[in-house]
Amino acid sequence: MLQQTRAQTVIPYYHRFLARFPDIGSLASAREADVLACWSGLGYYSRARNLQKAARAMVAGGGFPTDYDAIRALPGVGPYTAAAVASIAFESPHAVLDGNVLRVISRLRADPSDIGAAKTRAHFQQIADELLNRRHPGNFNQAIMELGATICLPKAPRCSLCPVAEACEARNASRQQEFPVKRPKPAMRLISLRVAIVEKNEMVLLRCRPAEATLMAGFWELPAPKDLSAWRPVAKIGSFSHTITHHRYLVSVFTGEIDKAPRGYRWLRSLDGIPLTTITMKALRLIRHSR
Numbered sequence: 001m002l003q004q005t006r007a008q009t010v011i012p013y014y015h016r017f018l019a020r021f022p023d024i025g026s027l028a029s030a031r032e033a034d035v036l037a038c039w040s041g042l043g044y045y046s047r048a049r050n051l052q053k054a055a056r057a058m059v060a061g062g063g064f065p066t067d068y069d070a071i072r073a074l075p076g077v078g079p080y081t082a083a084a085v086a087s088i089a090f091e092s093p094h095a096v097l098d099g100n101v102l103r104v105i106s107r108l109r110a111d112p113s114d115i116g117a118a119k120t121r122a123h124f125q126q127i128a129d130e131l132l133n134r135r136h137p138g139n140f141n142q143a144i145m146e147l148g149a150t151i152c153l154p155k156a157p158r159c160s161l162c163p164v165a166e167a168c169e170a171r172n173a174s175r176q177q178e179f180p181v182k183r184p185k186p187a188m189r190l191i192s193l194r195v196a197i198v199e200k201n202e203m204v205l206l207r208c209r210p211a212e213a214t215l216m217a218g219f220w221e222l223p224a225p226k227d228l229s230a231w232r233p234v235a236k237i238g239s240f241s242h243t244i245t246h247h248r249y250l251v252s253v254f255t256g257e258i259d260k261a262p263r264g265y266r267w268l269r270s271l272d273g274i275p276l277t278t279i280t281m282k283a284l285r286l287i288r289h290s291r
Contacts, residue, residue, distance in 0.1 A: 001013060001014055001017075001042060001047070003044065003047060004043075004044055005042060005043070005044070009042075010042070013038075013039070013041070013042050016038060017038050017039070020034075020038050021035070021038070024055040024058050024059055024064075025055075025059060027051070027052055027055040028052065028055040028056040028058075028059045030052065032049065032052065032218065033218065033273075033274060033275060034273065035048050035049075035051075035052050036048055036049075036218060036219065036275035037273050037274055037275045039275075040219075040275050040276055040278075040281070041278060041281065043244070043278065045216055045219070045275075046076070047076060049075075049076075050075040050076025050077075051075075051076060053075035053076070054074040054075045054076055054077065057074055057075065058074070066089075066090050067086065067090070067092060068082050068083065068086040068092050068094050071085055071086055079097070079125070080096055080097055080098050082094070083095060083096045083097070083141070084096045084141060087137040087138045087140075087141045088138040088141065088142060089138075091136075091137060091138055092137065093132060093134040093137045094129075094132075094137065095125070095128035095129045095131070095132040095137070095140075095141065096128070096141040096144070096145060097121065097124060097125050097128050098145060098148075099148070100144075100145050100147070100148025100149050100152070101124075101128060101144050101145060101148055102115045102121075102124055102180055103115075103148050103152055103154065103179070103180050104144055104147055104148045104152045105124050105127050105128060105131075106124070106170075106179040106180035106181070107152060107157070107168055107169075107170040107171065107176055107179045107180070108164065108167065108168050108169060108170070109127065109169055110169035110170040110173060110175060110179065111123075111124075111179070111180075111181075112179075112181050113181065114181055114182060114183050115180045115181065115182050116182050116183050117183075128144075131144075147162070147163075147164075155177075157171075157176050157177075159171050159176060185246065186246045187246070188243075188246055188247070188248050189246055189247050189248070190248050190250060191247055191248070191249050191250070192249075192250050192252070193224070193249050193250065193251045193252070193279070194224055194225050194226070194251075194252045194253075194254060195221075195222040195223070195224060195225075195251060195252070195253055195254070195279065195280070195283050196222060196223050196224065196225045196228060196231065196254050196255070196256050197222060197237075197253060197254070197255050197256075197283060197284070197287050198223070198228070198255070198256055198257065198258055199255075200267060201267075202269060203267040203268055203269045204222075204267070204268060204271070204284075205222075205223060205258070205261055205265050205266070205267055205268075206220045206221065206222060206223075206265065206266060206268050206271075206280070207220065207221060207223060207264050207265045207266070208220050208266075209221060209277075216277055218275060219275045219276060219277045220268075220271075220274055220275065220276050220277070220280065221276070221277045221279070221280045222279075222280045222283055222284075223262075223265060225254060225256065227262065228256075228258050228262060229258075229262060230258055230259055230260075231256055231257075231258055232256055232257045232258070233254055233255075233256045234254070234255045234256050234257060235254065235255050236252060236253070236254050237253050237254070237255060237286060237287055237290045238252075238253055238286045238290065239251060239252045239253060240253075240282050240283075240286065242278060242279055242282060249279065251279055251282070251283065253283045253286050253287065255287070271284075
């Protein structure tokens, strides 16, 4: 859950998720729709799908794997997570490389490589592997991550408190503020969307995104007015913005009427327990607040 999401946002989701799926067995045996519904609102839903796949792999394998390669083979587990778990839980000699460690290494070596580039991560991983204390890899990994989180800070590094200050090439050259180097983020792209809320007999018209969809497969969403034949608009009830990575969606919400549900759409009375896209949840909240 913490991948691409702040801890403050994650905490309530984490507690709800563990209450609903307290062990790998309950998660492995759950319907995917129930897992996605419990995750709904956190975004990046491939994480939820991979988490369930990993639970099923562990149930089939008899428990949590104990070596790096087996942990890395779990769906959704990358090299950082595998190295952190393998070293801290099982003292396996694998160096972690997260944002904090990247910053520490870039300053230690005064390395001007762009930390956003894949080849830089591979280069810094090699350095981290060389620095790793192989007798105590778990302690070392936690220490270097903590160093980046509390001392080697992004904007105001606390060099006077740093235990490796004398070995830091950036600090010795009074250039610590120049590192790490990262290319500018792409400009935000603005996209205008229109969604329609069509209700009948206390039911709302929705469609389920197909399983082969590249984004949010299996999630339910409101239609766009352009997708509804014989659409009769009633009113615009408001608008909101929604940001996903470098895309900002400006969403206008309309109510309207149709005579017949188009193919692929369904009238749903209860929306509890089904995964809804975040835009759909925001639009439905908007109409509730307008009444």
